[in-house]
Amino acid sequence: MLVLLALGGFAESLRHPRGDRPLSGSLDPAAADPRVEPDCPEPPAREGQPRREVDTVDFEDVTSGVLFDCPQTYDHSVVTYRGEVVGAVLPRGSHAWVHLNDDAYAELSGPLPTHRDFRGPNTGVGALIPRELAEQIRFVGAPGTRGDVLEVIATFQRVDDATDEVAILRVSRGVVTRVGGPYERGLLPDRAIAAALLVPVTAGFLAWARRVDRRR
Amino acid sequence: MLIRPDQNDLRVIGLNTGRVLLGVGLAMLIPALLGFLWGEPDAATGLVIGACIAMLLGLAAEWKLHTRRTANWQHGMVVAALSWLVGPFVGAIPLFLSGHYDSFLDSYFDAMSGFATAGLSVMADLDHVADCVNLWRHMTHFLGGQGLVLLVLSLFASGGGSVGMYVGEAREDKILPNVVRTARFIWRVSLVYFLAGTLALWISLTTAGLTVGRALFHATNLFLAAFDTGGFSPNSASIQIYHSATVELVLGVIMVAGCLSFALHHRLWNGRPGELLRDSEVRSLAFTTMGLFVMLALGLAATGTYDTAEELVRRGLFQTVSAHSGTGFANVPGRMLLTDWGEIAPAALVFAMGLGGMAGSTAGGIKAIRITLVTKSIKEQIHRMLLPPAAAGVVTYRSGRRKVLSAQVMRSATTILLLYLALYLVGALAGLYYGYEFDEAMFESTSAAAAVGLSIGITSPAMEPGLMVVYILQMWIGRLEFIAVLVLTGFAWSTLRGRT
Numbered sequence: 001m002l003v004l005l006a007l008g009g010f011a012e013s014l015r016h017p018r019g020d021r022p023l024s025g026s027l028d029p030a031a032a033d034p035r036v037e038p039d040c041p042e043p044p045a046r047e048g049q050p051r052r053e054v055d056t057v058d059f060e061d062v063t064s065g066v067l068f069d070c071p072q073t074y075d076h077s078v079v080t081y082r083g084e085v086v087g088a089v090l091p092r093g094s095h096a097w098v099h100l101n102d103d104a105y106a107e108l109s110g111p112l113p114t115h116r117d118f119r120g121p122n123t124g125v126g127a128l129i130p131r132e133l134a135e136q137i138r139f140v141g142a143p144g145t146r147g148d149v150l151e152v153i154a155t156f157q158r159v160d161d162a163t164d165e166v167a168i169l170r171v172s173r174g175v176v177t178r179v180g181g182p183y184e185r186g187l188l189p190d191r192a193i194a195a196a197l198l199v200p201v202t203a204g205f206l207a208w209a210r211r212v213d214r215r216r
Numbered sequence: 217m218l219i220r221p222d223q224n225d226l227r228v229i230g231l232n233t234g235r236v237l238l239g240v241g242l243a244m245l246i247p248a249l250l251g252f253l254w255g256e257p258d259a260a261t262g263l264v265i266g267a268c269i270a271m272l273l274g275l276a277a278e279w280k281l282h283t284r285r286t287a288n289w290q291h292g293m294v295v296a297a298l299s300w301l302v303g304p305f306v307g308a309i310p311l312f313l314s315g316h317y318d319s320f321l322d323s324y325f326d327a328m329s330g331f332a333t334a335g336l337s338v339m340a341d342l343d344h345v346a347d348c349v350n351l352w353r354h355m356t357h358f359l360g361g362q363g364l365v366l367l368v369l370s371l372f373a374s375g376g377g378s379v380g381m382y383v384g385e386a387r388e389d390k391i392l393p394n395v396v397r398t399a400r401f402i403w404r405v406s407l408v409y410f411l412a413g414t415l416a417l418w419i420s421l422t423t424a425g426l427t428v429g430r431a432l433f434h435a436t437n438l439f440l441a442a443f444d445t446g447g448f449s450p451n452s453a454s455i456q457i458y459h460s461a462t463v464e465l466v467l468g469v470i471m472v473a474g475c476l477s478f479a480l481h482h483r484l485w486n487g488r489p490g491e492l493l494r495d496s497e498v499r500s501l502a503f504t505t506m507g508l509f510v511m512l513a514l515g516l517a518a519t520g521t522y523d524t525a526e527e528l529v530r531r532g533l534f535q536t537v538s539a540h541s542g543t544g545f546a547n548v549p550g551r552m553l554l555t556d557w558g559e560i561a562p563a564a565l566v567f568a569m570g571l572g573g574m575a576g577s578t579a580g581g582i583k584a585i586r587i588t589l590v591t592k593s594i595k596e597q598i599h600r601m602l603l604p605p606a607a608a609g610v611v612t613y614r615s616g617r618r619k620v621l622s623a624q625v626m627r628s629a630t631t632i633l634l635l636y637l638a639l640y641l642v643g644a645l646a647g648l649y650y651g652y653e654f655d656e657a658m659f660e661s662t663s664a665a666a667a668v669g670l671s672i673g674i675t676s677p678a679m680e681p682g683l684m685v686v687y688i689l690q691m692w693i694g695r696l697e698f699i700a701v702l703v704l705t706g707f708a709w710s711t712l713r714g715r716t
Contacts, residue, residue, distance in 0.1 A: 004305055007269060008320045014265065016315035025600050034551070034673040035651050068551040087451045088345040090425030090459065097425070097459045100449070101343060111344035112316020118322075118340040122452040125549075126459060143256065143346045158556065164527055167549050185346070187257040191313070195261045198268035205275045212279075215354050 005214055006120035014191050016113040040070035057153060064102050064125040067156055071167060075158040081169060082107070082151040082177065086141035089134050096134035100127050100150060100169070107178070111146055114183055127154060127169040139180035185215065221711055227281040228291045234277020236299035237303030237365050240306055241270030244352065248310075251348025262313030270306040290703060296365050297704035300692055303364050304328040307356055314349040317341050321681055328688050329396055330356030331364065332695040333578055335544040335669025336687065337445020340677045342452040347433060352446050354437040359579035360695070361444025361474070363399075364405055402478045405441065405485070408497065413439040413470045417463070424460040442470040444578045447544025447669030451557045454546040464534050474503070475541035475573025479616060496613040497574050500588040501540070509536040515560025532561070535670075539568035542579035544669025554656065554672050562672075566569055566659055569668040570640060578669030580694050582636045588613055589629040592621055635698050639665045639690055646686040647674065665690040 041059070058077040067074050083100030084107070090097040103112050105121030112118070129152065141147025152174030159166050245266035251260025287295065308320065308327035312325040317323040322338045329336045330353055339345065339353075406477055417435035422428055437450045451457045455467065473481075480498065483491045512532050522528040533549055538545045553562050572581015596611045611621040640662045647657025652674055660674040675687070693701050 003273070004302070007305070007309070010269075011312050012321060014262075014313055033678065034554075034656055038555070065551075069555055070547045071552055071556045087453070087457050088426055088430060092425065092459075097595055099453050099457050101452070103341075105341040105344065112341040116315075116318075118316075118318035120675050121678065122340065122342055124453060124454065142345050143344055146344075159522055159527055161523070164461065164530060165381060165456075165458070166527075166531065166547075167456075167552060168459075170629060184225050185256065185258050187261060191258065191261050191265065191388075195264045195268070198272070202268040202271050202275075205272060205279075209275050209278055 012195055014188075016116070016188065018109065038066070038069035038074040040066075041071075062156075064123045065121075067125060068123075068167060071156075071158045074156045076155060078155050078172075079169070080151065080153055081125070081127075082149060084141050084149050085139075085147040086124065086135055089137055089140060091131070091134065092128075094131050095128050096131055098127050098129055098134065098137070098140075098150070100124050100152070101147075101171040104139075104187075106147075108150060111141070111183060114186075119143070125167060125169055126165065127152060128160075128163065128165075128170050129171040129174060133171065133174050136176050138176075141180065144182055144185050146183050148176045148180045150174050151177045219710060220713075220715055221707065224283060225291065226284045228285055228287045229294050230277050230281040231283060232287055232291070232295040233298045233302060234274040234281065236295070236303055237270045237277070237306055238274025240303050240359065240364070241267045242600065243355060244270065244307075244310065247348040247352040247355060250351065251346065255348055256346040257309070257347050259314055259349045263310040263348060265313065266306060266309035267559065271307060273306070278525065288597050290707070292365075293703035294707045296695060296698040299329065299364050300696060300700075304331045304356075307331060307352075310349060310352055311339070316342070316349075318419050318677060319681075321684060325684050325688055326353065326391065327356060327581050328691050329669070330354075330446065330448060331360030332667050332691040333357050333361045333444050333446040333542065333580065334667040334691045334695075335441065336664060336671055336675045336691075337448060337669075338675060338679060338684070340675045350450055351437065352431075352637045354440040354446070354450075357444040357446030357448060358440045358654060360371075361401060361446060398492045405478060405481050409443055409470075409473060410439060411465075413443060413473075416466045417470075420460065420462045420466050421458065424458045424463055426458075439470060442467050442545070443474040443541055445471065445474045445544075445573065445580070445667070446578075447538075447541040449545065453549075456547055456549065461530060467535060467545060468537050471537055471541040471543045471545070472544065472589070473565060475577050475579040477574040477576035479576050480574065482523060491616075494614055495616075496588045497584045500591070501574060501584040504571055504584070504587065505540050505568070508540065508564045508571075509533055511567075511680075512536055512561045515558050515562075515564060518560065519558035520558055521558070521561075521562075530539060535565060536568055536616060539565045539572050539668055539670055540571060542564035542569070542581055542666060544667050544671075546662065546670060551673050553659075553670070559655070562655065562659060565670065569662045569666045569670065570636070572666050580634050580665075582666075585615065586629040586633050589621060589626060590633055593626050593630075596621075625691060632697060636665070636694070639694060643686055643690045646683055650680055650683050660687075661690065665694040667691060667695055 056078060059074065059079045062079045062081055083102040083200050085098050086101045087099045103123050104117065111116040137148050139145055139148050141161035152169065152171045154171040155171035156167050157170055160170060161170050210215055238370045244263050248260050248263035248267055251263060304324060304327035308323040311317060311326055312320050312323035316339050325338050349437050414435045417438050418431050418623050421431035421434050426434060434450050449455060455463060480491060480495060509532060513528055516522060516528055516532055523530065534547050570581055571587060573579025575583040575585045592613060610616050612623055643661025643665055644654065644658040647661055648654060656672055656674060659672050663670050
């Protein structure tokens, strides 16, 4: 038990030292904690009304948390949404699929391990964007790369009949509001020293153990 | 009277536990090497440090605790239980050093979840984690799914305690006469499936739009998670990020292969495809899968969640198979299982998670064989009541060959089944204590204890440490199917209170 505690302490001493916590501002309570009862707004009245222009926004600045908490309310609603492009851009005909993360790491605090704010809940939503918008994306969020942030006007589709996908945004237009780019992931000096000490000791021990084993 | 274990007992246990750590350390060197090649020196160094610590602990055990005494059955059980506690501990070191965890407990949770093939994760900002660390996460599924102890049995053919360690890791079927040969067969089968499954996923992911290089990385990780019924995925959006029914189909096939026992795989490899239809456990698994899918479909139809049968089948069947096989991939956002699926469909998923796959597979949960045995026993009791005593016959079931259902086997199956139900309930009570609704708490608890990984949102980086500890214990106990944990408890008690 003491050995394990010592190892835990050793690991703690080698962790990323960057930044104080917390860095980010307020988080989306719905996405952060399922115990928070979702406060779903009234859906916009549509029945009997003529078809609207797609740019008539029903809800502004929605988050993935509220979309998933109130999918019936937002179904077929035109919303504005902002998030970091992560994973990949997947071209499909005249459109492309992207995943837009709107957690704290997308804009407020930036990607880990550049800081020590761990309050982002790993949330985002898939979006089908026009090919022209996809071509404007320069950086996709990945290890060592902060993705571009897109702000889109889109229709939330609880179930998209055309693609059979669920909980997606069908984007009519959008804009890159922040260009991403690579971020620093250099080797920490104390970590390099620890490895430089541990590797020869382990290799030596291993060679010794093999020799003893052969003698046995 | 309790007999206190002597120094030699402790040496044997320490030595074999050390060997498990040595195996984990060696495995960690693979992603470390790739990390340097991929230009991720910081994360790769974290893996090197973790590997060195694991190997040093193993070598220290080899140095200080070496003994010619062979392990007995009890030693094997204790080694299995201990290895599953300390293996994830060293496995958590590179995760913690990645800078994506708030505390060491968080990284230990993910490591236990990985080794236990649960797939629940509290990693923060998963979409920016270094590829080598991401690969290590998925490798923990492979190591844990195949069996940490199995790894040791394959590398260092242990003595008499092999059977104890093997059984302690919740495996019962000796596929080949020798446990070590069985272990090696399991690794061989897994590697063949690995090549075929990764290739199929690679093609389907490339077709879905990923670049060739990224598709290979994702395919490798997804195979490790699917075949070992784990459930981690390279991105935070699970498999929804691919927007591809083909990828879901390929994963579905791999998940089913993963939840079949290695004994059945052995029979299939030996040209006995008829076993798929004859084996009692396979039939039970097929029956419960279809039954629960019908329940889930009726629930979704009642709530009007999907307009077409195609949508309902794609989401419903995939989630049923994912839950029943213990994998935990999601093609629906987890939160929407509660907000858009009504009451009946999530309940069907809880049942599916609780039942689990086949015994002797990488799946968790109660297991199809126990459901078969308990069902047959209930049927027999009803027959006994309805028919004259002379008409009562022998109850049999088929698992490789026809076997008689004895009272002892029946008692054992019922006991484990009841222990699982208790484990699910204890976790749910813990969830209730922390303020979650019963349905949410039951869903997450069953997912943890049955090593599934589906989540409705309780498991997150913001989860309370107390609840995290409960889920860690559930994953550990559930993965080992109680026996090894009970033996370890008894061993610890006799060390404290026994007489020499």
